[in-house]
Amino acid sequence: MNKIKKVIVIGIDGATWRLLDPWIKDGSLPNFAKIVKQGFSSNLLSPIPPMTAPSWISFSTGKNPGRHGVFDFFKKVDHQRQVIDSQAIKSKQIWDILSEQGEKVIIVNPPLSFPVKKVNGYLIAGMMTPSYEVNYTYPPSLKKKLKKWGYQIGVELDPGMRSNWARSFVMSEDKRKRQKLIDFFNQIDEKRWGTFKKLAKDGNWQFAFILFEAPDRLQHYYWQKDDFYVIKNHYLALDKILGECQELLGKNGMLFVISDHGFSKIKKKFYINNFLAHFGLLKKKRTNFLTQFLLQGGKKIALWLAKFGLPQEKLLTQRWIFKIYYRLYRPNIDYQKSQAFMLNETSRGIWMNFQDDKEYERIRNFIIKKVENLRDPGNGKRIVKAYKREDIYQGLYVEKAPDILLVTYPGYSLEVTIEEEILSKGAFLKSTTLGERNADHEREGILIITGPGVKRVKKRTVKDSPEIIDVAPTILKFLEVHIPIDMDGEVIV
Secondary structure, three states: OOOOOEEEEEEEOOOOHHHHHHHHHOOOOHHHHHHHHHOEEEEEEOOOOOOHHHHHHHHHHOOOHHHHOOOOOEEEEOOEEEEOOHHHOOOOOHHHHHHHOOOOEEEEOOOOOOOOOOOOEEEEOOOOOOOOOOOOEEOOOHHHHHHHHOOOOOOOOOHHHHHHHHHOOOOOOOHHHHHHHHHHHHHHHHHHHHHHHHHHOOOOOOEEEEEEOHHHHHHHHOOOHHHHHHHHHHHHHHHHHHHHHHHHHOOOEEEEEEOOOEEEEEEEEEEHHHHHHHOOOOOEOOOOHHHHHHHHHHHHHHHHHHOOOOOHHHHHOOHHHHHHHHHHOOOOEOOOOOOEEOOOHHHOEEEEOOOOHHHHHHHHHHHHHHHHHOEOOOOOOEOEEEEEHHHHOOOOOHHHOOOEEEEEOOEEEEEOOOOHHHHOOOOOEEEOOOOOOOEEEEOEEEEEEEOOOOOOEEOOOOOOOOEHHHHHHHHHHHOOOOOOOOOOOOOOO
């Protein structure tokens, strides 16, 4: 086998075979079809729970969250959520390892990469970069070029605004307006790819990573047959990028296409804080009726305003409106008096307040038993699988994780707010409605590897699927760089 000269990793946030396989089969995605036919393709398992922040850091470090220290985009500080940054990553990332070995890297849009670190090459920070005013590139001089090239950090700088751009057109039946949404996301990723090509032009590099995050944003809100064209039109743009990527790599290059998690349809939301309140483990604050009215009646207000010429997409893309909503969209919880609560939806975890170890363990076992025995009264199906943090993570930072981690079964998603209407009835489930997420994360993402010496393999079963922590050691093997002994991942091919 010829020496591998270059490796490119294309990250596609939320990509799933549920969408890709049928679109490959009908001929819509010729470049995806080509690399699947040429190389190795399978599911790629995310950490538990399958969330963006711990998944991408698990990819870049080759370690489980208990060793790298990232469990969410936020951490708990005095019962408040606080945004984390690159300093929360307690392990070297693959581009750090390669830089130390003298290999040149190009890293575009990795989450949680601000403040930026020195690399042997280029780094452009991604999700959770606080503003365009900060230094979000290495070397710092690259920032001026990005401004000239029209580069954008993600969709918006605020975490929730990224999804809000996708959500803003859900209620619109006007396909011309929907096309504006598609064009918006496509143009961002075309600029990102164009920037990468400029940085890679001289060919003097060995490893590159570039993340495209729009599929996740779109799939949360357009996961129904009549709306699939919105998602598909973005994948068509990504397919074109894949074709150009293979040309850029040449004969002795390796291409990895990966996602941090998969996606599946949801029909009902499980209000976990309602559940904890029902058993007296969570104490609510006094109800703020204005807050409840705005949260519950927001959609009706938007529809009413639309009749007077102010469509939802204009409302939701106004930053001041979003900031008000973002402040309101918080659990109405007395954290000091509560024994258990979910602080943030993206953690998918329950935090507990106990000083006594025996009581802590007793209540933790009680919660796990109750939540796992819970059934949907409409169909008798299980809703949630629960794990103790130490049962799924290993390492020095396990105690930074929530005490209980939750993974929903297909068809369900977790909701962090307290729903007063169903709480009074002792209920925990509510059907999704128009304008809300109709799809959410699952563990099974995608993996495609193509290049010299990679045998054609196509498997879609979960059994024996590689994990996202396996990608980094596999890349290091191809580049003939020593694999650190503290990596949890194993070589895939």
